[in-house]
Amino acid sequence: MTLPDFHHQTDATQWSRRGFMSSLGQGLGGLALASMLHQESLAQSIEQQVSHFAPKAKSVIWMFMIGGASHMESFDPKPALNEHAGKKITETPYGDVLKSPYLANERVVAFDPNNGFIRQEVYPLQVGFKKRGESGLEISDWWPHLSESADDLAVVRSMWTEDSNHGAQLQFHTGRHRVDGFFPTIGAWANYGLGSLNENLPQFVVMGQPVADCCGGMEAHRANYLGPQYDGVPLKIDPKNPLPYAKPNGGVYREEQAAQFELLHKLNRITADSHPDDEAIQARINAYELAFRMQTAVPEVVKFDGETKEMQEAYGLHQNETKTFGQQLLTARRLVERGVRFVQIYHGSNGGAGQWDAHANLKNGHAKLCKQVDQPIGTLIKDLKQRGLFEETVVVWATEFGRTPGSQKSTGRDHHPYGFSIWMAGGGLKGGVAHGATDELGFHAVENRHYVTDVHATVLHQLGLDPHKMAIPGRKRLEKEIGTPIHDIIA
């Protein structure tokens, strides 16, 4: 089929008095139009803000495990738990953890009589650990595939957050407590700060069932005051319907619609020419062009015809348990390959707290969930390396908090905001390192403590962005919301 000609030349200089930031077809949003255009200096300053450092990475793949994955059963082994299993924490040599001033960091939304308590009875590790790779990084036996890439991971074992309930999911993405309200998320900041590398695709894509209503909902991937054009665009792994309204109803022919778009373009052009001082119409014409291109480009991304059978199986597309996450990670790779800046993938949402929320039956639950994600993640890292994308892609694996060293309902662990683990890889970060530490019980982050936004700061740093220079006039950000890059894991 023939695509309509959108590159019809017109003398645009007469009306674009101040030019458009949106000339690349990046939507121009909100008061952006009402005020940015009227505040030239602001618009310019934003453009000047990008690339404060030489960027090491171009894109981010951000995986988030909803519900709270256990740090002790994944990346932060604690033999002391086995040694003192069954004792009260106060009966171990580490009873002082219960007197730590760090306990005061906890902030709750509402008292929950069932969950969110410090559990007293030490619960042994539910899985074994081994030293992996040349670095000897310790990873639990639930991660066999990922372990093959141990030398590529930078594990941070000293994370802490405030919310002892699942509002921490939102907090991990905005850096602000659930009660403080909604703020731009890390993906939105990256999208806001970086230019587009692909005119046919949205720059911030979200996959997987989002965080549930209880815990922040869609606000975990929104841009809030940055404007809706920086929101994450939810993508479904369904070539037939990957975006809301991605395609017309089945009876419409491609050529029929192409002709409509072509006429629409002509008509809008005529109107634009007769209204030289209408600045919005050019932005709209551009947005329509992107829309038309997205209609083709987006379904193409989630179609795996061009991927070999071996590649599809390596991501686990042939097995029920790994299929969904595997498809999402394969899509993530295809997106960053095409220049998309930030891909956020949720795992384990269940309309409530999340599947990783192992109050009971942690052993079976975590084993099952790890199985769903381990092989796809392991393959993703190898695939990125093989394609030369690893060094320009920051891969993040995160969760809202860890789990209590003590047992809950005798087979599970409760929420634990005082110390937990995440890891990052690629994008100019060190590999095979474990940074920071929790105490012997895995209770408090005690060495090189990092609040959740230090992960944001690290990601932005690798992308060449300085959050301080991205400040929005009138929107004061707390230092805590911005965080500090974790320089120890930057190569």
Place this chain on the structure above:
Amino acid sequence: MRDCSLSLCCLFLFTANLAAEEKPFAHYLDHVKPLLTEKCIGCHGPVKQESGLRLDTGKFIKVGSDFNAVVNLKKPDESEILKRVTTTHAEERMPPEGEGERLKPGQIKILSDWIAAGMPAPDDEVALEDPRDHWAYQTIVRPDLPGGSGNPIDRFLTAKHQAADLTPYPRAEKSILLRRAYLDIIGLNPNPRELKDFLADESPDAYGQLIDKLLNDPRHGERWARHWMDVWRYSDWSGYKNALRGSQRHIWHWRDWIVESLNHDKGYDRMVVEMLAGDELAPGDPQTLRATGFLTRNFHNSNRNIWLDATVEHTAKAFLGMTVNCARCHDHKFDPIPQTDYYELRAIFEPYHVRTERLPGQPNLSTDGISRVYDQKPDEPTFVYIRGNEKEPDKENPVSPNVPDVIELPFSVTQIDLPPIAFFPALAEHIQQEDLDRAKSALKIAEQTYQKTFADIDENNIAAAIENIPSAPSLPENLTEGQIRAEYQVVSARLALSSLQARWKADHNKHNRTEQDDSSKWADLSKIAANNERQYNFAVARQELFEKRTAYEKTFTTKHKDAATRQSSIEKASKEWQAAVKKWEQTHTALNKTDHKYTSVGKEYPKQSTGRRLALARWITHPKNPLTARVAVNHIWLRHFGTPLVENVFDFGLRSSRPEHAELLDWLSAELMEHNWSMRHIHQLILTSDAWQRQSSSNDAELMSHNLSIDADNKLYWKANIQRLEAEIIRDNVMYVAGKLDLTQGGPDIDYVKGEEVLRRSLYFRHAYEKQMTMLTLFDAASPNECYRRSESILPQQALVLANSDLAIRMSIELAKQLDAQMVNDEEFLTFLFLHTLTRKPTHQETDACLKFLIAQEQRLSDTSQLTSFETEAVKKTVLPDDPKLRARANLAHVLMNHNDFITVR
């Protein structure tokens, strides 16, 4: 940037005009002053002078505090100010813990470099104004109208144009004006007939009459209700599945109240009072109670503080343009609002709670009812949360209800005695009627069964059954099971009715009795009610005993799976029987009682309301309150012109400097108040002004560039602003131009997922956290949480909505069909299409392009074998026309619905 979002606690803005004009002071003006403004001015500036120190000018800094000099020019490093920002002693540190982040080394260097250089600062540096002198805090005095004639708005603007050497654009042509007026006032396109009539009407008052007609159109209330629903944070109930998390069910009654109030041109002041204190103003009037949805909307199931914080924050922002919320954790950094003001305002709301009132014909409150507020806990104390931390209430010093001191107006609270209907809502006639009717129909059914069983009603038997009270649990002899059951049921139903009647009589007497009334009557009535209730209770227990006994006996003859099941079923039945015996005995013993205790027919609520909210509402709407009318006029102006007179519509504090059009704002505010707060009057003034009627663009390139060079942002309104329509209006018009919009007004919220099937106006669909129509959110629909001003984004996803939604495709076919029947040739069809969608005829160029399209498209669609389909779901919701001509025309209609100008007001 999006305004429709949760705000940050506090907004910081560096004072404008700091650009260094003289180089010697560049370091001070560019670096030192902004730093001091951010970190120190809150406590050492015009609002507060802790220790007598001000830091808002170089001179003040040299003067120092009450105790010492803060700079030492001889030994700059020993300056007190540097010591205080670098010290590690928490009690000496500036800014103090909790008041601000400590200075970073780079910032300290900025300060020390400046002191070392001898503190160069301009001599003519102007100190920040005393906050009490802030323009928005001054009582509104109607300014003199500038000379000239015509609409007062234009007289103010003309003076500005002349001073700035601007030549405003002329009046827009009639067709543009008509479309603008329709979309602004009723939110719907004018149809070709309306256009024709208007163009033909050459009377001098044609335009004035048009505006009158539209303002009196009931659809005007719907259009403008949605605006105020943004400002007042309308939200239907939110929550996962059926659980209520936020707002209230049936809050759509409040939405209907807004629509009706606007259509009746209810005064803005009255609307504010009804929303904040409708229950105190008109306690017995359910119509008024609907208005309190403004407050019940703040309900939040998990945390009372979230609820009250939202109430305080948004009452202040919506009506007063005050960011009182910034004072939740500390004194306001810019405005003279100490932290206690926040909690004093909270104390006004502390007692309030929500309940749902029963409506006639609907006893089930989960189906319908009026969500309303009432003061549940008048004595609930309010404490300041230290540093905003709810875990640290200052219990030593409870605060009293009060309003922010910065507005010096009396605030006096008078407790309100509520009428009986308000504290005992069951007194409503319909409730008594309906409950008695229910008891009567139950009795009727029981009597019918009795009649069938006994062939006739034997009154003697029934009377005997009521009166003969056996001394021990026993069953009547000589009757079958069915007969006993029928008799007992009739007895219970009769006693249920008589007990209900007696209790109602007693309740009526109890709640309507005055002190002069004979108390012996109350004694009699309550005694009768109590007796009747005891009899009824006994009848129920007797019936229950009979049923349990029968069930027990039956377990012996029932077949069971095995012996164990049989045993447990017998034991269970036995237990229930024993319990019934016990109940029988209790109620039987109770028959001997002679007290007056009976169960009320309804719930009783506090007999007084604190009157705090009414006092607040009166204070807000006091004509001397300097903020209320200004804030309201600014909201109205914004929605007519696309830009407000005061840029930050919810913050009229010190960060909003005196606006360009302060006199105009004040004049309109005075006008609003003096015309009984009639918003329609303000609409009329605005809509008939030249300012509103101007062209938005001009073909006169010279004029355009001249004006742009002087006022590029159109701050002086020398032209109209081109505006994008709001989400709801876009969706409404897609249906309306196709002739398919269902214009039914009011009623329950419609499920948001039905937005493409149910063809009602968009404001009637559910709108809540996580419950919004995607089609609307993509076009910047209000965030239900907060939206004082809409965004006007331009996104590719918006193009996809209009290009691919089933609704748009279906409506374009309807539109094409509607015209196809009447029209013959393509050109006439085309013209009509343009008139319907864009309210104008096509130009030659457009005609040419469209005609070519129609021919080519028809041809293309004549042989579909050459065409490729989209790979979409098999579901084809809308059947596309087979006839290639009609289909090509539908395609063209669809293109026009996607046209930039379909969603734009020029």
